[in-house]
Amino acid sequence: MDESGLAKLLSPEGWALLSALPPYDEKLAMVLSERLRKDGFDPGLVAAALTQSRLRAKAQAKLGEFADGMLFTPAGLEQATRLVVAAQHARRYVTAGVTKVADLTSGLGADAMAFAGTGLRVLAVEADETTAALATLNLRAFPEAVVRHGDGLAVDLVAEGVDGVYADPARRTSGGSRVFDPAAYAPPLDSLLALRERVPALGLKLGPGVPHAALPEDAEAQWVSVDGDVVELGLWFGPLAADGPGRAALLLGADGGSAVLRAGAPSTEGHPPVGDVSAYLYEPDGAVIRAGLVAEVAAEVQGRLVDRTIAYVTSDALHPTPFATAYRVLDRMPFGLKRLRSYLRERQVGSLTIKKRGTAVVPEQLRRQLDLRGTTTATIVLTRVAGQQHVLVVEPVGTAA
Structure with missing residues (x-):
């Protein structure tokens, strides 16, 4: 979404139009667009509102009813963590005794929302200005969360009182192609791993295809699936690695069920x-x-x-x-x-x-x-x-x- 489209949506007229739209239906989108334009709505506003309506409908699978009050970009929604998984992330930080989390790549704020929802204080940092603006709106109901536009790696974690760090580095180019070299992540993986020297409670969300040989020896590496769909590899360090270094699989179901399998049984x-x-x-x-x-x-x-x-x-x-x-x-x-x-x-x-x-x-x-x-x-x-x-x-x- 460009800045002009965002500005139009955030106007009283734009927000009212978006809130009044019926559930998104691809077959009726063109007809609805033409009718709204005939009714005198600005074509740019109509396009932005219908795009958000479509993205909200798509986001339901990841974020449930929370999607109805959020704004998205296609790339941001693609990388956003499913709410059921984000809740698992937040639980780790709470169990580890963390009080303030710095989400250094907050994106649209899905993980920050889960952190704040458990009572954690959150500093959400996003490098893209438009995405940071959307994250600010998406987190408006959570006073525990503060969104900042900037470079997550430049944050003075000690001065900010941060005792837990989380990051989900971008693994696609601006053109949408997948990035397989960890050094080409944004931020680079090695730069993120270095943060555990300052804040031991470090959690990273990566793509599930990272080879075992590339995993740090001190990480609890947990592959996560939701209803059989493998969605991420989480690397957890320090007090967040409650079960110690090693490999594990976490299976989550839409019904709220979960099961964990860990490596290392003698048999x-x-x-x-x-x-x-x-x-x-x-x-x-x-x-x-x-x-x-x-x-x-x-x-x-x-x-x-x-x-x-x-x-x-x-x-x-x-x-x-x-x-x-x-x-x-x-x-x-x-x-x-x-x-x-x-x-x-x-x-x-x-x-x-x-x-x-x-x-x-x-x-x-x-x-x-x-x-x-x-x-x-x-x-x-x-x-x-x-x-x-x-x-x-x-x-x-x-x-x-």
Whole structure:
């Protein structure tokens, strides 16, 4: 959003128009825009209001009802932390005894909102002037939070009375491309890590693809998923690393449930066993896989890998676990297009869920080649078993056999 659009939205007329808009509907947006212009509203204001209405609707998935009172930029919303995850961040600082947090890359203020909501005092610093203005508006209901436009690394943490630091460095270029080199983050990762020498209670939110070899030895590294979607890697230091250095996976659900799996159990030392596919197949959560904790899942379900390099676990019996989705194995066969097509047609399969791991097959292309016809549904898993491409016919546990 440019400054002129923001100024128009923040005017009494602009705020009233935004508040009066109906729930956003992409199909009706053009018609609504034309009607508002005919009613005499400034075209620039109409465009800005409809853009915010669209972004608010999109933000509902991350921020729930709080989104209805906030303003966004597309890039800011993309990087904003989901509220359920931000609440976990805030809980760490409160548990560690922190009283004032400096959020050095506050963006639109999602994390700062969670911090302030728990009673923490917050200094939210944002380098982009427009984004800082939006963060100020978004945090207007939280007197515990102060927003400052500037360079987060230039803040005198000691003078500000800060005893906890948080940062979510930008990992995209101005053109939207992903940045994979930590030295090219904004701010650079090494500069942020150096802050723990001044304030030991340091927390960083990074992308989940950071390799294990690049992780500081003194960090508690926690990969987080929400309803199966891996959303971040959190690095926690000092008193924020309540369980000490190591790797962990945190699984959060929309229903408020959570589960944590940590590395280091004696039963999971070394590589998990590998063996043939049995009665049940387990697909570990993405956060578990990113954290390198598939061996822990294999131990929990008394299972083994179907292939040394594939994160599928098989077991002779059903062992419910929050860390993996369980499937009942109905059939298996070596992968072959003609054989699979014949198999599915014999069973009149018209709707097919295709899961894959360790294969170059493109599911949508395969679905077209299978030319499905029928009224029944099925789920198949394309993967390697003992180094060979196989098809496993499965059904999620809980459905009828």
